[in-house]
Amino acid sequence: MAAAFSCPVFFPSTFSYNGNRYHGRIKIKINATSSTKVKTLNEIAGAGKGSSSLATSTEFGHLSQEQIRQRIPTKKQLVDPYRQGLIIERGVGYRQTVVVRSYEVGPYKTATLESLLNLFQETALNHVWMSGLLSNGFGATHGMVRNNLIWVVSRMQVQVDHYPIWGEVLEIDTWVGASGKNGMRRDWLIRSQATGITYARATSTWVMMNEKTRRLSKMPEEVRDEISPWFIDKRAINEDVPEKIIKLDNNARYVNSDLKPKRSDLDMNHHVNNVKYVRWMLETIPDKFLESHQLSGIVLEYRRECGSSDRVQSLCQPDEDETLTNGVEQSLLKNMVLTPGIMEGNGYLGPLDVKSYGYTHLLQIKGDSKNEEIVRGRTRWRKKLSTLPYSS
Amino acid sequence: MAAAFSCPVFFPSTFSYNGNRYHGRIKIKINATSSTKVKTLNEIAGAGKGSSSLATSTEFGHLSQEQIRQRIPTKKQLVDPYRQGLIIERGVGYRQTVVVRSYEVGPYKTATLESLLNLFQETALNHVWMSGLLSNGFGATHGMVRNNLIWVVSRMQVQVDHYPIWGEVLEIDTWVGASGKNGMRRDWLIRSQATGITYARATSTWVMMNEKTRRLSKMPEEVRDEISPWFIDKRAINEDVPEKIIKLDNNARYVNSDLKPKRSDLDMNHHVNNVKYVRWMLETIPDKFLESHQLSGIVLEYRRECGSSDRVQSLCQPDEDETLTNGVEQSLLKNMVLTPGIMEGNGYLGPLDVKSYGYTHLLQIKGDSKNEEIVRGRTRWRKKLSTLPYSS
Structure with a gap:
C-alpha cells in the first residue's frame, strides 16, 4: 500500500x-x-x-x-547515471536510454508489445523519480500519499511503426500534460538511438483513485500544485476524435473464459497490472492470425480494476468490414510513416501491404448475477512482411 | 534460428x-x-x-x-556505456550495473525470482556480447554457429539471501569456467551497489545442442579455442556433492495439468525459455504457503526442451521431514550469511526463523504412451519475517 x-x-x-x-x-x-x-x-x-x-x-x-x-531523490535531478535518464524539454520532459534485453524479445528477436508497455511504465516512473516528487508509491507524489491517492490509467493508445530488436539501443522520451480538470495525459516516443527513426508513439490518460475506498477522486489542489508545473502541451499522437469502442457481448467470435490472475500479475498497487490485461487480450486472438500479422496499434479504455480473486473472461471480435473508414484507422494512417515507396507505389510496399485488420476486445469479470467490464480495446494489425527479417 | x-x-x-x-x-x-x-x-x-x-x-x-x-562488437570491448557493463577479473569476468525496474517487482516491491533469472540471462549474454565472440544467436559464438550449435542449460542453482527492491541499484558479476570436457559453468553474484552486501548467488551448467537434430553435441575444438581463454576457476556457490533430486510420480501432492506454452513463452532459440519453467513450478505450490514463505534456494535439472505444441504437467511435493539433513540444505546453510544475530541467538532472528521448508518439483510433457521429463527441481523456503517490509 x-x-x-x-x-x-x-x-x-x-x-x-x-x-x-x-x-x-x-x-x-x-x-x-x-x-x-x-x-x-x-x-x-x-x-x-x-x-x-x-x-x-x-x-x-x-x-x-x-x-x-x-x-529516491527529494529534489529535482537533471541526470540519473544509473537509469541513464536526463531531463529534457526545457526542464520538464524526461529521456531515457535503454537497451532491448534478451528476455524482452520474442522468438523473432523483436521486442514484444508487453515489453514496450513495461518500458513506458518504467520511464514514466523514472520521470517522477527525477522530479523529486516521488513518494514511495507507484508514481504517487507526496501530496497524493497525504490524500491516500494512487494513479490509475483510464486510457492508453499505442502505435508501433517498427519493432525494436534485441540489443538495439533506444531513446524513450516521455512528458505529461493536463487532461480535463482532474486528469493527466502522459505521452511517449520511442526512437532508435542509432538512426533517430521513431519506432513507436503512445499517449495515455491517468486519474486518481482513493486507495482505501477504491473510488476515483478529484485532483486535490496540493497535487495540482506539485504536478502542473511539469505539464506541456505537446502530443505524441494527433487524434482529433477518439473512436468509440463498442461493448462486445456473448456473441463475440472468440471467448477465453476462466482467466485467473496469478500472484506474479499483481503490481505495487496490489491489483492486476494493466500490462497483463494486454496479454489476456492478445492471447484470445487465434494463433493463425498472430503468426501472420503484426500489431500496429492498440487503444485501451480501462473501466474497473481487477483483483487477485477475480475470474476474468476475454472476448474478441474481428472486424467484418475491412474498409479503412473509422476513427482509429484514419488516425493510424495519419501518423504512419508514409515513405516515398508507399506514396509512389513503386512496388516494394504496395497498397495491399497497408491494409490493416481490426479486432475489438473486452475483458470482464464474471459475476454471479452480472459481469463487470475491466477494459475495452481495439487492436489494429498489418500483415507481416516476409522481407522484413524482424517482423514478428 | x-x-x-x-x-x-x-x-x-x-x-x-x-x-x-x-x-x-x-x-x-x-x-x-x-x-x-x-x-x-x-x-x-x-x-x-x-x-x-x-x-x-x-x-x-x-x-x-x-x-x-x-x-554487435567483433572485437573485445572493455566497457559498454549503454549496458553499463565492464570487463573485470583480469580481463575475463563481466560486471553490469542495473536498476530494479518497476515491473520486475511483485506487490511488496521485491524483485521476483523470475526477474533475477532474467537478469542472469541478460548479463550472461552481455558478457558474450562484450567478448567479441557473439554471433547473432542466443549467446552462440561464431564457431558454434559454423557448427549449427546452440547453448542449452542443463543445471541451474540459485540462492537468494535478500531480495532486491524496486529502484535499488545492483551490481551483477558473472564469469565462466570449465565443466567436464564438453560443458561450461557460468556463475553469478548479485550485490547491492549502495552497501556491497551480496543478495544472491547462482551457478549453472551449459552444454551444446545441434540446432537441427536437437541432440546434444561435444564441444568442437574451434569453440573450445574461442571460449576457454575466458574460463576461470572461481565458484559463486560451494557445493561439494550436488543433491540428487528424486523423480516425482503421479502420487505427488499437487498437480497442475494441461499447461500450454504461450507464444510469449518462446525465446530466440524457438523453445520455451527456462525461466518460464520456474513460473510453472512455483504456481503449483499452494497460495497459502507462498503468502507466508519466501524462496531461499532453487536447484533445477533440465532434461529435455519443450516446444510450443507440448502440453505440460507440473507436479510438486512438500518434504515430509523438515530436518535439515540433506545436501542442499547443508550447502544452503554453509552459504548463508550467518550474522552475529543468528550466531549468538540474541533474539531477533532465532533458530525457528532459520527453519527451511523444501519442495520437490517435476515438469513433464504429457505424451500418449508415456510422459517425458522436462525438468526436475528442488526449492527451499523460509518463513517471511513480518518485520522486514520487503519480504515477499
Whole structure:
C-alpha cells in the first residue's frame, strides 16, 4: 500500500553527477551500541525490530533501510547515471536510454508489445523519480500519499511503426500534460538511438483513485500544485476524435473464459497490472492470425480494476468490414510513416501491404448475477512482411 | 534460428568510450540511386528486397539493417556505456550495473525470482556480447554457429539471501569456467551497489545442442579455442556433492495439468525459455504457503526442451521431514550469511526463523504412451519475517 510509505525521505546529501557514474558506497552503521563494522541487511532489519531507538540512531538520521537502498531523490535531478535518464524539454520532459534485453524479445528477436508497455511504465516512473516528487508509491507524489491517492490509467493508445530488436539501443522520451480538470495525459516516443527513426508513439490518460475506498477522486489542489508545473502541451499522437469502442457481448467470435490472475500479475498497487490485461487480450486472438500479422496499434479504455480473486473472461471480435473508414484507422494512417515507396507505389510496399485488420476486445469479470467490464480495446494489425527479417 | 544469422559482422569502426556516453547517430543512406536524405527503415527493407545490388551499396559496406541496429562488437570491448557493463577479473569476468525496474517487482516491491533469472540471462549474454565472440544467436559464438550449435542449460542453482527492491541499484558479476570436457559453468553474484552486501548467488551448467537434430553435441575444438581463454576457476556457490533430486510420480501432492506454452513463452532459440519453467513450478505450490514463505534456494535439472505444441504437467511435493539433513540444505546453510544475530541467538532472528521448508518439483510433457521429463527441481523456503517490509 502506498499509504504505508508516506514518510518523506531526507538525504544527507543529494546525488552529484560529475559526468561519470556515481561509484560511492554507503557504509551502513545502524546500531550505535554495536561495533562500527559494516552490517548485513539482517542486522539492519533486526535492529529496527528490536527497538525503535536503534532505528533512529543511524548516521543518516531518520533513514530506513528501504530509504538507504532506494535513494529516491527529494529534489529535482537533471541526470540519473544509473537509469541513464536526463531531463529534457526545457526542464520538464524526461529521456531515457535503454537497451532491448534478451528476455524482452520474442522468438523473432523483436521486442514484444508487453515489453514496450513495461518500458513506458518504467520511464514514466523514472520521470517522477527525477522530479523529486516521488513518494514511495507507484508514481504517487507526496501530496497524493497525504490524500491516500494512487494513479490509475483510464486510457492508453499505442502505435508501433517498427519493432525494436534485441540489443538495439533506444531513446524513450516521455512528458505529461493536463487532461480535463482532474486528469493527466502522459505521452511517449520511442526512437532508435542509432538512426533517430521513431519506432513507436503512445499517449495515455491517468486519474486518481482513493486507495482505501477504491473510488476515483478529484485532483486535490496540493497535487495540482506539485504536478502542473511539469505539464506541456505537446502530443505524441494527433487524434482529433477518439473512436468509440463498442461493448462486445456473448456473441463475440472468440471467448477465453476462466482467466485467473496469478500472484506474479499483481503490481505495487496490489491489483492486476494493466500490462497483463494486454496479454489476456492478445492471447484470445487465434494463433493463425498472430503468426501472420503484426500489431500496429492498440487503444485501451480501462473501466474497473481487477483483483487477485477475480475470474476474468476475454472476448474478441474481428472486424467484418475491412474498409479503412473509422476513427482509429484514419488516425493510424495519419501518423504512419508514409515513405516515398508507399506514396509512389513503386512496388516494394504496395497498397495491399497497408491494409490493416481490426479486432475489438473486452475483458470482464464474471459475476454471479452480472459481469463487470475491466477494459475495452481495439487492436489494429498489418500483415507481416516476409522481407522484413524482424517482423514478428 | 541462429543459423539464419551466421554472417560475421564488420564495423567501419569499433565503439569508443571516452568516459561518457556515446551519442553518435548513424545516418543511414542505403539507396545510392535515390536522394541522400536519411531513410526510414521501411525504405531500407524495401531497398534490400528490390535488388541485391542496392543492399550492398551502403556507406557501411556489407552491413545489413540488423547489423546497423544491433552493433554487435567483433572485437573485445572493455566497457559498454549503454549496458553499463565492464570487463573485470583480469580481463575475463563481466560486471553490469542495473536498476530494479518497476515491473520486475511483485506487490511488496521485491524483485521476483523470475526477474533475477532474467537478469542472469541478460548479463550472461552481455558478457558474450562484450567478448567479441557473439554471433547473432542466443549467446552462440561464431564457431558454434559454423557448427549449427546452440547453448542449452542443463543445471541451474540459485540462492537468494535478500531480495532486491524496486529502484535499488545492483551490481551483477558473472564469469565462466570449465565443466567436464564438453560443458561450461557460468556463475553469478548479485550485490547491492549502495552497501556491497551480496543478495544472491547462482551457478549453472551449459552444454551444446545441434540446432537441427536437437541432440546434444561435444564441444568442437574451434569453440573450445574461442571460449576457454575466458574460463576461470572461481565458484559463486560451494557445493561439494550436488543433491540428487528424486523423480516425482503421479502420487505427488499437487498437480497442475494441461499447461500450454504461450507464444510469449518462446525465446530466440524457438523453445520455451527456462525461466518460464520456474513460473510453472512455483504456481503449483499452494497460495497459502507462498503468502507466508519466501524462496531461499532453487536447484533445477533440465532434461529435455519443450516446444510450443507440448502440453505440460507440473507436479510438486512438500518434504515430509523438515530436518535439515540433506545436501542442499547443508550447502544452503554453509552459504548463508550467518550474522552475529543468528550466531549468538540474541533474539531477533532465532533458530525457528532459520527453519527451511523444501519442495520437490517435476515438469513433464504429457505424451500418449508415456510422459517425458522436462525438468526436475528442488526449492527451499523460509518463513517471511513480518518485520522486514520487503519480504515477499
